[in-house]
Amino acid sequence: MDITIDFAPFFDAAANSPLTVGWFLFIRGGWIPVIVVILSTFWHVRLRNIRAAYLHHLSYTILAIDVPKLNEQSTRAVEQIFAQLAGAFSSGNLIERYLHGKNQESFSFEIVSLGGYIQFLVRTPTHFRDLIEAAIYAQYPDAEITEVEDYTGTIPRQYPSDEFDLWGTELKLNRKNAYPIRTYPQFEHTLTQKFADPMAALLEIMSHMHPGENIWIQWVVTPIGDGWKEEGIQVAKKLIGAHVKHSPTLTERALQPVRSVTGGASEVLLHGLGIAPFHEEGAAAKDMPSQIQYLSPGERAIVEAIEAKISKVGFHTKCRIVYVAKKEVFDKARGVVGALGAFSQFSALNLNSFEPAGKVTTKANYFFTTKRIAKRQRKIARAFRLRSKELGWGHGMILNTEELATVWHFPIAEVKAPLVKMTEAKKGEPPSELPIETGTLLLPYETAQDEIKAAPPENLPL
Template sequence: MEIIIDFNQISSSPVAFAWWFFTTIGWIYPVFLLMYGLLLTWQNYIRNRYRRQRKYILLAIDVPKNNEQSPLAVENIFAQLAAAHQPLKFHDKWWKGEINDSFSFEIVSLGGYIQFIIHARDTFRDLIEAAIYAQYPDAEITEVEDYTQKWKIKFPNDQYDLFGTELKLAKSDVYPIITYKLFEDSLSQELKDPMAGLLEALTRIGPGEEIWVQFLITPANNDWGDKAKPIINRLVGAKDSGTKDLFSRVTNLFTYALDSLLTAPSETKAGASKEPPTQMLHLTPGKKDEVAAIEHKVNKIGYHTRIRFAYLAEKSKFFKEKASKGIYGSFKQFNDLGLNSLKPDSRYLTGGIVFMKERRLIWRKTKMLIRCRNRAHFMSPGEYGFILNTEELASLWHFPMMTVKAPLVKKTEAKRAEPPMTLPLERRRTHATPADTRPAAAKVEPPQNLPIPGLYG
């Protein structure tokens, strides 16, 4: 069968050529776009339906004043919370609309009073409490109201102003940041708690001012470290044996066949015997440490992470350097210029705008407030952020040690103790008494405006 296309009949008219192209193969492109658009619409619909079913709680965590636990205890907490990871199947994604659940580990300063808070789905409450009590038996966990829901304002606002941003990594997330293990003094063997800098910055505000620091984390798959293999191979000079696509395999096969034809067998053997498998022996000490740091990071449990902070205050008290310098400065102690560092993400920074400055600044402030209030509720796969392992997260968010003297951090006043074994127990009655026949008192609900303990100190 022979197909003959006569272009002479359509070359004289561009309209005729466009019509001919559309009726032959050009119709495939708009049909593909239509089907793709319908697929995305269906996916967004079922995901929003799933989101409406989720309910959240806010847990305030208070630890004893004489806390001697190092950040390793919080690292164990993050490792245990990885049990919330849920591998989703095709039916779960495209029929139920399920998406991965996230946690928000927060440190808030309300007028200078500091509180550690965890925001999560109510179904994870038992998991969170078990993980915390396992490491901090004397901790107090209290469900509190959401401190962000009272801020239902828009910008520009006559009374309040806002500064906020999100942080991102300067390099690929397989490169680690400085962790708490490097904050130990080599002489005194004392851990210089990196949380002290952040807590001191949070105490520098007063009434009418608030600072929110949020770490939105989502458990990552266990194979998240596979993307480090090409980087390690490049650093040590090894051949990349990673998974390749079909085009790369065909190209490599053609190159190998061509080299085999143009190269003599003796030359091939001689060249192969002289080439070392890696250049590890010839690396500088800095490069060796870089490879070891990458391997150490990817061998631990990872979380997709988004870090954001916001500073809200009355305009008469607003001083954005309290956040842009004080809060961000506390994160710079985790930066390693040879490995990785945290820096503001210009896409979310409420500043540094040149073109259409006023309109874009108003839009970014409003969006930042909405993001802080919603946490990870509307995040979809692909928006969960870069990956930090449990050691890095525990370095950034952990309960202060007893050496930290920040006075306005909410802590428990005393340790809980078990009752003595010799305490006499009340004997069980086997018959009814006149007191048992009295009608039970009616239960009275507490007032709605009752202050919640543990949030404001």
């Protein structure tokens, strides 16, 4: 049976104009991918809108946290607070996700300096307030937690502004999420066991703000599952020379049937010509032993650090830094350079570090700089005010509990930043002999108990 394909109509259409070719392809099945693209775009826009509406209709609470001045807890206590927040992870069922827009709620851990007055804050969905308070009181029984108003309402929403100027950015990792930053165990001297608190430099910069100046630092953390750890496993395997599993992309999966057909046809053709077909030695590569015994000490330390990171709970994280001040006191050298310099402490040259995301930083060069900077100022001010996990640069980064506790924790007793808000007195239980009211007299507790006791019988044998 002979199959004949007639290309004459196509060539006739091509001889006329590109529009004729396009119409020819469209009416002969080209409309299918167009409809697929339109429906896919509509679906994703709708899903994004209902997810944003779900988060918008939630009730939120901002809590100010004050710990005692003589804070003897280590940074590990804050790590336990973040670990406890993993219990808030909930993916929801299909109806909740795609019909009602349910998506994972976030928590915002913030350090703010309002004219040099420093406060630690947590913004939480109201239904998770008990979770936050329980996690903090479990590690800091003497802490004071107070609900406060949102401080972001004190600055304008539109820029440029006649009264205020604003600089802002988001931080990102300069390598893959699998590589950790420098964490708090590495700030402890191995011999003296003295902890050089990295928070000290940041709080010192923030305490030097003048009246009318503000530095706000925000860590928006979102509980996630364990799927992010697969990247770390693959990176570690690659470093030690082990076989790395390749996950085919959507395009590769779509083309797999075509590759199978063409591959089979080529083998038949090569056999007919008497040529042995070429096969990749994939099985031999899988059986190759790892090369970990040949790693240098530095390479081995990298592998161990990656494995240590993926061994702990991770969070999708966005970090925003905003320096906003009245124009007469606005000074980027004082408010910006010092804050960014404090974050360089967390850099590990062989692992990971933070860097500003250039696409959202309020900076522009060459053309239309004023309008471009004002647009970026409005965007980052809005993202900060909403504590958004979506707005801004990319998809953020993934930090584990140890990394989060390193960049956001209460200062230890040795940190002497003068304007950090802390509790002045320790709360305690009332004394056991506190007088209580019985009738019209105030009697000690023990005396009141004695009076209500029954008298012994008169005929008690002696």
